[in-house]
Amino acid sequence: MTDKIKVAVTGASGRMGREVVKMVLEDDSLVLAAAIDPSAGEVDAGVLVGLPACGVIVTSNLAQALRDSGAEVMVDFTVPHAAYNNTLTAIENGVRPVIGTTGFTPAQIEQLDELCKSRNIGGLIAPNFSIGALLMMKFAAEASKYLPHVEIIEYHGDQKLDAPSGTAVKTAELISEVRQELRQGNPKEEETIEGARGGYYNGFRIHSVRLPGVFAQQEVIFGGYGQTLKIRHDSYERAGYMPGVNVAVKKVVGYTGMIYGFEHLMD
Numbered sequence: 001m002t003d004k005i006k007v008a009v010t011g012a013s014g015r016m017g018r019e020v021v022k023m024v025l026e027d028d029s030l031v032l033a034a035a036i037d038p039s040a041g042e043v044d045a046g047v048l049v050g051l052p053a054c055g056v057i058v059t060s061n062l063a064q065a066l067r068d069s070g071a072e073v074m075v076d077f078t079v080p081h082a083a084y085n086n087t088l089t090a091i092e093n094g095v096r097p098v099i100g101t102t103g104f105t106p107a108q109i110e111q112l113d114e115l116c117k118s119r120n121i122g123g124l125i126a127p128n129f130s131i132g133a134l135l136m137m138k139f140a141a142e143a144s145k146y147l148p149h150v151e152i153i154e155y156h157g158d159q160k161l162d163a164p165s166g167t168a169v170k171t172a173e174l175i176s177e178v179r180q181e182l183r184q185g186n187p188k189e190e191e192t193i194e195g196a197r198g199g200y201y202n203g204f205r206i207h208s209v210r211l212p213g214v215f216a217q218q219e220v221i222f223g224g225y226g227q228t229l230k231i232r233h234d235s236y237e238r239a240g241y242m243p244g245v246n247v248a249v250k251k252v253v254g255y256t257g258m259i260y261g262f263e264h265l266m267d
Contacts (some may be wrong), residue, residue, distance in 0.1 A: 006033035007249060008071035008095065010086050012058055013037045016077035016100065016238055023242040024075075030249065033069035036062045038082075062086060066093040073249050076101055080162055084108055087123070091115045097123040097258075098248045100241070102166025113258035122255030126262035127166030129244030133218070134263050136233035137167070140220040141174040147222035147229055148182050150175060151198070155209040155217040163208035164199060167218055170261060176202045 007024045011017040012035035024030045035058040059065050066074065066089065074090040076083050080103030090097040091112065104112075104125055116123045128134065144150055154168040164172075181203045191197055198205035216235040221228060235241075244262055251265045259265065 004029055004031045005249060005253060006031045006070055006072045008034040008036060008066055008069060008074045008090075010036045010062060010074060010076045010082075011078040014077065016241075019238045019242055020075050020077065020245060023246055024249075027246060030246075032056050033071040034059070034065040036060065036065050063089050063093060066090060066095050071095050073098055073252060075099075075245060075249065080104075087112055087125075088115070091119055091121065091123065094119055094121060096121050096252050097125075098245065098252055099123070099125045100129060100245065102127050102169075103162040104166075109258060109260050116258045117256060120256055122252045123258040124248050124252050124255075124262065124265065125258065125260050126244075126248065127170040129241040129248065129262055130233070130235055131244060131266075132240075133167055133233045133235070134244075134266065136218065136220070136231055137171045137174050138263065140171055140231050141178055143220075143222055143229060143231065144175040144179040147224045148179050149184055149204075149223040150179075151184075151205045151207065151221050153207045153209065153219045153221065155211070155214045157214050157216075158210045158212045160210060163210065164206045165208065165216075165218070167216075168206050168208070169201075171218070171220060172201045172204075172206060175204075 007030050009017055009020045009024065012021055017037065021032060021035060024032045035056050037058050038060045073096045075098045076086050077100040078086065080101060083099055083101035084104065087097045087099055109125060112123060152168050152171055154165045156165055183203045198207040217233065219230055219232040221230050248262060248265055
């Protein structure tokens with residue numbers, strides 16, 4: 001492995017992809033090995049983010065790009081229906097996937113873990129790369145030990161494809177690891193409109209809001225006798241995820257197997 005980590009970026013002309021390309025180009029310890037985008041033509045990757053030409057060609061052929069570029073890590077912020085196949089392609093070519101796209105099922109994550117181990121490489125699927133969001137999840141899990149009545153409300157833009165968000169699901173999983181299942185609310189309650197109480201998870205509810213003008217927020221609300229506790233995280237721009245992505249790219253080369261959750265790479 002070279003001193004500089006060779007990185008391939010899928011969805012390079014997308015809004016998240018552009019931020020990843022920019023992050024890689026601005027870090028002297030990383031090299032942009034390939035930029036892949038299904039809708040892109042022969043465009044220099046530097047042009048995508050308004051930086052000087054970097055000599056990397058954007059292509060739509062992921063497998064060929066990974067083979068020809070010698071990429072060591074692939075970063076994917078695409079869409080759920082594409083990210084799974086992209087991850088398989090990366091592993092098949094011995095490239096470590098760092099996936100910020102959500103929507104993977106537990107069965108898929110288990111399968112990808114086995115494939116990574118068979119190739120003796122590491123990988124990461126992270127619902128959220130924001131340090132603040134990870135702390136929000138950690139604090140929520142801790143609070144649920146003492147205030148087990150909880151609901152999650154997550155807000156995203158109206159173009160988000162999966163609901164609930166990966167961050168909400170990961171938060172619910174972390175809470176469930178330390179909180180025994182407790183079915184909340186009145187046992188005789190009825191929904192006069194289907195779905196009014198949100199999605200059911202291990203006794204509590206998750207609500208997904210989808211509206212234009214919203215970027216990404218999540219609120220975890222705890223209720224107790226005579227009190228409530230709200231733990232909230234707000235993301236305002238995509239650049240806020242890049243420090244976490246940078247750490248993941250550098251640390252994943254030292255792991256074997258598919259890691260689920262960026263918190264496992266944090267000190």
